[in-house]
Amino acid sequence: MAKVKRVIRCFQCGAILQSDDEKKKGFITEDLLSEKNIKEQRVLYCQSCYEAMKDINTGELNQNVDDQILKILDDAKASDAFIVYVIDLFSFNGTFKKPIIDKIKKLPIAVLATKRDLFPKYVKDETLISFVKERFEEVGIKPFSINIISAKEDGTYKELLERALVNRKGHDIYMIGDLTSGKTTILNRCMKHYENKTRKAIRVSEYPGTQTKVLQIPLNNSSFFFELPGLALDISVVGKVERDVQKIIIPKKEIKITSAYLRTDESLVIGGLAAYSLTKGEATSIKFYSAEGVESKKMAYDKVDQFLNINYNRRSLRPVSDNFAKFADFDIFEYTMENDNKYHDIAIEGLGWITFLAKGQTIQILLPKGCALKETISKIGK
Numbered sequence: 331m332a333k334v335k336r337v338i339r340c341f342q343c344g345a346i347l348q349s350d351d352e353k354k355k356g357f358i359t360e361d362l363l364s365e366k367n368i369k370e371q372r373v374l375y376c377q378s379c380y381e382a383m384k385d386i387n388t389g390e391l392n393q394n395v396d397d398q399i400l401k402i403l404d405d406a407k408a409s410d411a412f413i414v415y416v417i418d419l420f421s422f423n424g425t426f427k428k429p430i431i432d433k434i435k436k437l438p439i440a441v442l443a444t445k446r447d448l449f450p451k452y453v454k455d456e457t458l459i460s461f462v463k464e465r466f467e468e469v470g471i472k473p474f475s476i477n478i479i480s481a482k483e484d485g486t487y488k489e490l491l492e493r494a495l496v497n498r499k500g501h502d503i504y505m506i507g508d509l510t511s512g513k514t515t516i517l518n519r520c521m522k523h524y525e526n527k528t529r530k531a532i533r534v535s536e537y538p539g540t541q542t543k544v545l546q547i548p549l550n551n552s553s554f555f556f557e558l559p560g561l562a563l564d565i566s567v568v569g570k571v572e573r574d575v576q577k578i579i580i581p582k583k584e585i586k587i588t589s590a591y592l593r594t595d596e597s598l599v600i601g602g603l604a605a606y607s608l609t610k611g612e613a614t615s616i617k618f619y620s621a622e623g624v625e626s627k628k629m630a631y632d633k634v635d636q637f638l639n640i641n642y643n644r645r646s647l648r649p650v651s652d653n654f655a656k657f658a659d660f661d662i663f664e665y666t667m668e669n670d671n672k673y674h675d676i677a678i679e680g681l682g683w684i685t686f687l688a689k690g691q692t693i694q695i696l697l698p699k700g701c702a703l704k705e706t707i708s709k710i711g712k
Contacts, residue, residue, distance in 0.1 A: 332674065332705050337662035337694065338363065340376040344635070344657020347376060395429045398540040399558060403433035403504070412474075412498035413439045416507030416516060419458060419478075420448050420581055421566060423677040424465030425702035430506070430561065431469050438474040440494065441466065444512035446480045448581050453710045461709040479516065487519040495549065502553050509560030510568060510580065517545070517557055565702040566680035567603060571651040578649040579603075579681055581621035588618040588626050595631040598684075600624060602641050602650035604697045606676070606684050607631045609664070611691025620682035624649060634696070654698050663703055665693045673708035685710075 338347045345356030349363045356376045363374070406413065413434050422443070443462050446455070455478045462476050474497065477490060494503060507513045526532065530548040537544045537556070545557040563569025568576055578601075590598045592614050597607035601624060608614055609631065618626060625647045629637060635657065641647050642655055654660060665676060669690035676695060677683035679702040686693075697703060 332665045332667040332688065334663060334665045334705060337664050338374060339657065339660075339662060340374065340379055343376065343379055344660070345376050346662070347374060352377070395427050395561070396542070396559075398537075398542040399561070400429055400433060401540055402537050402542065402544070402556070402558060403430065403506075406502070406504045407433055407437065409502055411437060411502045411504050412494065413437050414442060414494065414503060414505040415439050415473075416442045416444060416505065416511045416513045417462070418508065418511045419443045419445050419462075420585065421508070421510070421568065421680045422462070422465070423679050423683070423702065423704040424468060424706065425565060425679055425704055426469050427561060431471065434506075435469070435471050438497065439466075439471060440497065441473045441476045442479055442490070442512075442516060443476065444479045444481075444516065445581075446478045448583070448585050449710070450584065450587075457709050461706075464706075479512070481515075487516070488523040490516075491520040491523050498549075498553075500553060503549070503555045505555070505557045507560060508566070509563050511560065513557060513560065521547075563680065565700065567678060567698055567701050568680035570698055570701065571603075571649070571653060575649045575651045578623040579621050583622060585619050585682075586622045586624070588620065589615065590618065590626070590628050591615050592628070597629055597631045597634050599627050599629060599634060599637060599647065600681065601626070601648050602638055602645075603654060604678055604681060604695065605634050605638075607634065607694040607696070609692045609694045611667075612689060614686050614689070614691055616684045616686040618682060618684050624682065651698075659699055660696050661699045661701075663695050663697070665695070665705055667691050667693065674705060675708045676703065676705045678703055 339345060340347055340356055347356045347358045347363055348354065349358055349360040351357060358374060358376050441462060443458060458478050459476045463473060466473050479486065505513055526548060528548040528551055532547050534543055534545050536542065542559060547555040549555055567579060592598065592608040594608055594610065597605045598616065598618060599605045627647055642650055667674065667688040667690055670688050672688055673685055674688045675683045675685050676693060678697045685708045695703060
């Protein structure tokens with residue numbers, strides 16, 4: 331796998347921080363630009379901004395999980411419940427909320443991967459299952475089963491319901507997943523095949539001991555199916571932009587594939603939200619996978635910051651978000667690839683991913699601050 335490091339920039343002016351030349355932009359003393367400060371994700375300012383502000387704050391990538399959701403999952407863990415984990419295949423890059431994983435990793439987990447119809451027909455279900463399986467195993471989970479779900483109505487949902495009722499072995503079922511993962515759609519279609527054989531009613535009510543409302547469906551006189559509220563999209567681009575921008579970046583039909591040929595010091599800019607740049611190494615062909623409404627443009631690497639500033643005002647390349655208007659609103663990460671001659675993906679959660687052949691080059695990614703970024707061996711890109 332590639333070696334990755336975060337490119338640290340001044341939180342105020344956006345300059346890339348360096349400790350080599352005090353006269354150059356972005357200078358910071360070597361002790362502040364330390365490995366410890368970088369690992370702790372401290373917010374740093376260049377010397378010029380520091381002198382003007384006389385203050386240093388700290389910040390980190392947040393993965394907020396409602397404490398009451400965790401309390402509900404404590405019950406699931408204590409009762410050896412069966413977990414149904416719903417993921418969105420397009421947005422899912424294998425980034426999990428650690429508090430959630432810690433609660434459920436020893437329970438039987440059935441994974442339902444939605445939005446299969448967004449992927450090209452040449453991509454086999456087995457390929458997608460292999461991708462999902464690897465991402466879960468990275469965090470110590472061996473799924474009980476993995477099913478790939480398409481948006482169209484068919485007999486899949488009746489089979490899913492019947493299988494879950496058998497595999498739960500008399501225990502409760504808890505359904506979890508991110509907002510927009512498709513939990514509600516799956517449940518609505520499964521309910522067409524559900525038969526209530528108890529005297530208890532289906533209801534939405536506060537889960538015992540919490541103020542969180544959950545959908546509660548009786549399975550028999552002593553066990554239930556609980557649908558939990560969607561998990562926050564706080565590390566996804568979708569959760570950080572306005573609703574009109576969400577409509578652009580969430581695909582509604584088959585994923586668009588944009589091809590580009592990058593030479594050293596060239597970039598592919600993704601609307602006003604991201605950029606993939608080749609900063610070292612031989613020229614590289616890349617494919618960018620995104621929703622149909624996402625626009626991209628190739629340009630010189632040293633023109634990216636200027637373009638993003640102009641594009642924010644002119645909005646000539648979409649999507650553009652008011653939440654990401656200045657350099658301090660973005661992160662930069664840098665991947666130094668191995669020369670393994672394999673296809674790799676670098677995904678920005680909720681926005682899309684690039685696929686390219688790794689030949690020892692350095693790829694730099696600019697993305698909205700706080701969003702998850704992940705590099706993996708590619709499963710579908712060639």
